[in-house]
Amino acid sequence: MSKVRIYTLAKDLGVDNNRMLQMLDELGVSYKSASSTLDEDTVETIKGLIADEQANGGSAAAPAATSSTPAAEAEPAAAPSEPAATADASDDGVPHRAPVVTIMGHVDHGKTSLLDYIRKTKVAAKEAGGITQHVGAFEAKTSKGKIVFIDTPGHEAFTTIRARGANVADIAIIVIAADDSLMPQTREAIAHAQAAKVPMIVAINKVDLPQADPERVKTDLTTVNLVPEEYGGDIIVVPLSAKTGEGVEDLLEYISLTAELEDLRADPKAEFSGVIIESRVDKQAGVLATVMVQQGTLRVGDFLVVGEKYGKIKAMTNSNGDRIKEAGPSTPVQILGFSEAPTSGEKVSSAKNEHAARELVASRVGERRDAEAARQNRKLSLEEMMGSLETVREVNLILRADTQGSLEALQGILARKEKDDVKINVMLAGIGAPTEGDVLLASTAGATILCFSVTPSGSVTKIADQKGIDLKSYRIIYELIDEVDRLIKGNVEPVFEEQYLGRAEVRMVIRHPKNGNIAGSYITDGSFKRNAKAKVTRGKQVVYEGTIVGLKRFKDDVREVQKGFECGINLDWNDVQEGDIIEASEMVEVPQA
Incomplete structure (x- = not known):
């Protein structure tokens, strides 16, 4: 008997x-995830345990509806407006919802072909035509329930939405061609998904081609820190063909499995919240906006607020092109009712009536103005100036270089720069000038873009300036490394120690009408510096600790006075007396290995 995957056995x-998984834990069986495989003995043990549970009246799973159960109780008829949430619910009554999936990858690796295959086989024929151009998302009906696919232009659109704080996708599918392996856009897509912190599934497409080499793809994945499960990692890798359909069912199974393990839930009765996926202006209908319902239920006639604008839903269309009256969680709907096209990624909320909508908009306008005024006047906190006080800090970088050799050399040097309390995270490393997508990724992840021997275009530089992203170019590799050292230093809590400078004896006190009392002193040891720390001792008692605000040699202001010279020491203190001893010191940063 061949090995069986855990989720298949379940x-x-x-x-x-x-x-x-709970039963495997009780048996002490180790596994990576529910897609790991079990040997024959473990499978037989599990089967025996399930049989015992059923014989003893226990239930390992929810009982299926019997023929004697009334149809209305067994499975309520699904109306076109039924929320895309499953029937089972948690203890607090919040039901599961359908997973929302986005597909990303390099151009020509088969993203659109895969979506088309799923759309044609999992959506009724009458629904297939023109779905993408109208709604930008569609629902696939599988044996595991509904899966919602967002048909976005690519990873940059995905990150644009993320940059506005909206987490639309639950799972990212990275499509890689079996005959091409990892390409620049593949690496970018992976970096964007990692920045969004969403679970990833790798789909190796085009396995039907004679030159296909899935094993090479799996090996190459390890170079971007994605280790397939069969290599001991935790990344699910599915070989498939969007042309023949081979492996597509496995992909859908893995999506459902990942969604189940993520325990995705949403309450249709909660207050509505959603996200704009895309919007367009139709010559006949007007402004059409696609909204992904995330929480609550959306109904025709509701007032929606997006940013500082609002509108009333006049009509709603689902991904099949049907007019509907309401839509629940994980449902993509096209809405007619906005006067202006909202921006992708903006969050949507509802209001009870037009008056409430106007009040909410007015409130947001006021908050924005207050925030702008506060930004102009606010002072940085110590934590903001010194960096976060967490134990381990990250320096996020995006690297662009002229050649692969330069890129590898830079990555090798950076790897040696890591410390126990600072992690250098190269989110993306590529050849060629930085793109607008790099800037979007940097803004989402708080990264710095460093370029070696390549020059960013004016448009990219402008966008980086607008978003406040550090984008720097270097021709000398050591200058780039110096910049990384500065970034690391900025992320490390500096350590200072007090260092002794010198000692002086006060021989006379000079009364000055503007500067107060000045200590006419003789430097007996070391040196004195302006702005150094000062400690005044009278006998055995310390009578003052403060700062040297000024040093004078005759009538001239000086920065430093050495041993053996007389000088006037101006302290921010007027009680200095003859015979006092002044010690000078300064705080010096301790170099860290």
């Missing part, structure tokens, strides 16, 4: 995946 035995 499905065959009618057991919930989480229950199956």
Whole structure:
């Protein structure tokens, strides 16, 4: 008997995946995830345990509806407006919702072909035509329930939405051609998904081609810190063909499995919230906006607020092109009712009526103005100036170089720069000038863009300036490394120690009408510097600790006075007396290895 995947065994035995993992934990069986495989002995043990539970009246899974159960109770008829959430619910009554999936990858690696195949096979024929150009998302009906796919232009659009604080996608599918392996846009897509911190599944497409080499792709994935499960990592890799359909069912199974483990839930009865996926202006209909419902239920007639604008829903269309009256969580809908096209990624909320909508908009305008005024007047906190006080800090970088050799040399040097308390995270490393997508990624992840022997275009530099992103170019590699050292230093809490400078004896006190009392002193040891720390001792008692605000040699202001010279020491203190001893010191940063 061949090895069986955990989730497959759970499905065959009618057991919930989480229950199956719990049983494996009780048996002491190690596994990476629910897609790991089990040997024959473990499978037989599990089957025996399930049989015992059922014989003893226990239930390893929720019982299926029997023929005697009334149809209305077993499975309510799904109306076109039914929320895309499953029937099961948690203890607090919040039901599961359908996962929202985005597909990213390099151009020509088969993203659109994969979406088209799923759309044609998982959506009714009448629904297939023209879905993308109208809604930008569609629902696939699988044996595991509904899966919602967002058909976005690519990873840059995905990050644009993320940059506005909206987490639309639950799972990212990275499509890689089996005959091409990792390409620049593939690496970018992976970096964007990692920055968004969403679970990833790698789909190796075009395995039907004679030159396909899936093993090479799996090996190359390890170079970007994605280790496939079969290599001991935790990344699910699915070989498939969007042309023949081979492996597509496996991909859908893995999506459903990942969603189940993520335990995605949303309450249709909660207050509505959603995100704008895209918007356009139709010559006949006017402004059409696609909204992903994330929480609550959206109904025709509701007032929606997006940013500092609002509108009333006049009509709503689902991904099948049907007019609907309401839409629940994980449902993409096209809305007619906005007077202006909202921006992708903006968050959507609802209001009880037009008066409430106007009040909410007025409130947001006021908050924005207050925030702008506060930004102009605010002072940086110590934590902002010194960096976060967490134990381990990250320096996020995006590297661009002229050649692969330069890139590898830079990465090798940076790897040696890491310390126990500072992690250098190269989010993306590529050949050629930085792109607008790099700037979007940097703004989302708080990264610095460093270029070696390549020059960014004027438009990219302008966008970086607008978003406040550090984009720097270097021709000499050591200058770039110096910049990285400065970034690391800025992320490390500096350590200072007090260093002794010198000692002086006060021989006379000079009364000055403007500067107060000045200590006419003789430097007996070391040296004195302006702005150094000062400690005044009278006998055995310290009578003052403060700062040297000025040094004078005759009538001239000086920065420093050495041993053996007389000088006037101006302290921010007027009680100095003859015979006092002044010690000078300064705080010096301790070099850290």
